[in-house]
Amino acid sequence: MSTSSKGTALVTGASSGIGAVYADRLAKRGHDLILVARDESRLTALAERLRAETGVKVEVLRADLTDKADLKAVEERLAADQAITLLVNNAGAAGSGKFATADRDVIDTLIQLNVTAVTRLAAAAASNFVARDSGTIINISSAVGLLPEFQSPVYGATKAFVTYLTQGLREEFGASKVRLQAVLPGATRTEIWERAGQDINALDPNSVMDVDDLVDAALAGFDQGELVTIPSLPNAADFDAYNAARLNLAPNLSRRYPADRFKASSKAA
Numbered sequence: 001m002s003t004s005s006k007g008t009a010l011v012t013g014a015s016s017g018i019g020a021v022y023a024d025r026l027a028k029r030g031h032d033l034i035l036v037a038r039d040e041s042r043l044t045a046l047a048e049r050l051r052a053e054t055g056v057k058v059e060v061l062r063a064d065l066t067d068k069a070d071l072k073a074v075e076e077r078l079a080a081d082q083a084i085t086l087l088v089n090n091a092g093a094a095g096s097g098k099f100a101t102a103d104r105d106v107i108d109t110l111i112q113l114n115v116t117a118v119t120r121l122a123a124a125a126a127s128n129f130v131a132r133d134s135g136t137i138i139n140i141s142s143a144v145g146l147l148p149e150f151q152s153p154v155y156g157a158t159k160a161f162v163t164y165l166t167q168g169l170r171e172e173f174g175a176s177k178v179r180l181q182a183v184l185p186g187a188t189r190t191e192i193w194e195r196a197g198q199d200i201n202a203l204d205p206n207s208v209m210d211v212d213d214l215v216d217a218a219l220a221g222f223d224q225g226e227l228v229t230i231p232s233l234p235n236a237a238d239f240d241a242y243n244a245a246r247l248n249l250a251p252n253l254s255r256r257y258p259a260d261r262f263k264a265s266s267k268a269a
């Protein structure tokens, strides 16, 4: 059981990058922690540092989230542990190669990690949180999910899924006090680039954010009550305008008859 009044935060992908910084910031905010990833030695080193620096309880839960049994163990913990108040659904990977020539098993594994695990963990947390009418799910998505032009169709699609899932759950949870946030980082200096065989130093340095700045901005967005946080976006009204344009489509997205412009072409055929 947690001894922290903030409760326990379970952070996936806590062994490096964005997840490791979330673990640091959440410990400093007084959360006890459960750190999840595959690399147990890195998790243990982080846990020791955070215990020493902050005095919070930190548990290491080694799991490969693409392994069904490992994933199930994390789900069961999220669904049953009443001390857990926050899920940071962060573990993820990028890059699967060019679609037509990619190894389909690599694509499948990416989807298992970025979509299936994220969804199952969110569902497990929701089963716990909705029943208590409290708790928070933070899903780490990506700005690439808004940009098919980025030419990363599978990774981008997994992230579009994560943002949509978060927004859709907000609708489903209605007046529930369960909080949700999707975080949409742009390029952020972490190991994900090297792991995907890409060189982050080839990017314009002005387009790459430091990981500490990224997490601090994401948490500021959370504190401000945002559902969708884009840490680099200078003007929040731009995202509001994007949403307004999307909602303008809504009345015409489901109608009894096809639009007039399709009638002529069907006759010609």
Ligand SMILES: NC(=O)c1ccc[n+]([C@@H]2O[C@H](COP(=O)([O-])OP(=O)(O)OC[C@H]3O[C@@H](n4cnc5c(N)ncnc54)[C@H](OP(=O)(O)O)[C@@H]3O)[C@@H](O)[C@H]2O)c1
Binding pocket: 012, 013, 014, 015, 016, 017, 018, 019, 036, 037, 038, 039, 040, 063, 064, 065, 066, 090, 091, 092, 093, 094, 113, 140, 141, 142, 143, 184, 185, 186, 187, 188, 189, 190, 191, 192, 193, 195
């Ligand atoms: N960095 C960026 O430019 C950027 C931009 C937009 C969104 N994001 C998103 O941010 C999230 C975190 O990525 P990051 O940039 O911090 O990259 P990272 O440093 O590579 O961290 C990825 C984390 O996920 C864990 N992980 C990978 N595969 C796993 C598996 N099968 N099972 C369990 N854990 C696994 C890794 O730990 P182990 O290897 O120890 O398992 C690591 O802790 C991802 O969802 C990513 O899509 C990143």
